[in-house]
Amino acid sequence: MKVNILRSISFIFALSLSSTSVAAENTSAPKTNAVSQTSSTFRFGISAGLGHYQNPINYKDDLKIPVYPKIFWTNNKNFYFDNFEMGYLLASFDNSIIEAVGKFNIDGLYHLDSSKGFIPPLVISPHPNEPEFIAPEEPNLSYMGGIRYTQLLNNDKELITAGIYTDVSGQHNGQQFEFSWTHKWIDRRFKLASEIMLRYKSYDLLNYYYGDPLQGDQVSSQFRIDMGYQLDANWLLVANFSREYLSDAIRSSEIVDDDYLDTYFVGVTWKW
Secondary structure, eight states: OOOHHHHHHHHHHHHHTHHHHOTTTOOSSOTTOOOOOOEEEEEEEEEEEEEEOOOOBBBOOBBOEEEEEEEEEEOOEEEEEETTTTEEEEEEEEEEEEEEEEEEEEHHHHHSSSSOEEEEEEEEOTTTTTTOOOOOOOOOOOOEEEEEEEEEEEETTTEEEEEEEEEEESOOOOOEEEEEEEHHHHHHHHEEEEOOOOOOOOEHHHHHHHHOOOOOOOOOEEEEEEEEEEEESSSEEEEEEEEEOOOOOHHSSSTTTTTTEEEEEEEEEOOO
């Protein structure tokens, strides 16, 4: 499968949002009581190392991308751009914020890598009394927009976030809800963060990327751990690992064989 350059660049940047170390870079963490000293902040970084991104689609290759870029910009007031995620501050309180957020849907990224083969859009069921399974036919990337609430706890060492998003790109008109808890341990040079997330996806979204019909619950769960060690002002050693347990609905798809997905990255990050 040939993928044009723009889609490939979008894929790598969007993938880097979930693959580089959160422990090493906390640029998106809310600072509700911070006072801006500059009009804007720009940060650029590159992570290089050993990266593996498991693909649930059974006719697609797993992803092995050794380099992840990161571009971050904020006006230090109410807007930020983090690769292809964007956020706008709607309300700020003592220990919490409410943002309007836009970001890529991860399911669309699974369809952009090189393919192992071809699967027809229609797979005939061997059981005539069961409905025919219709596989997705080259689905497009989709962009989600919505509202996210973040609560800071325990002197900013813990974050609870809840977000609800809908398709704003006109691809599937589906919705997604996320709830997560993050805990951070920060020493002078060493940073560690762990995250537990529950993610609900509507059938409109799931059918578009995984076929129809699907059966079962629509909630996936994920555990993630990030580590970073500061070498100097610009260089960090980074590592992360995550495991996502797929929902029953995704696992019921005839193009999915996995029960869970593993992602990891070990390498070095240079930031400017």
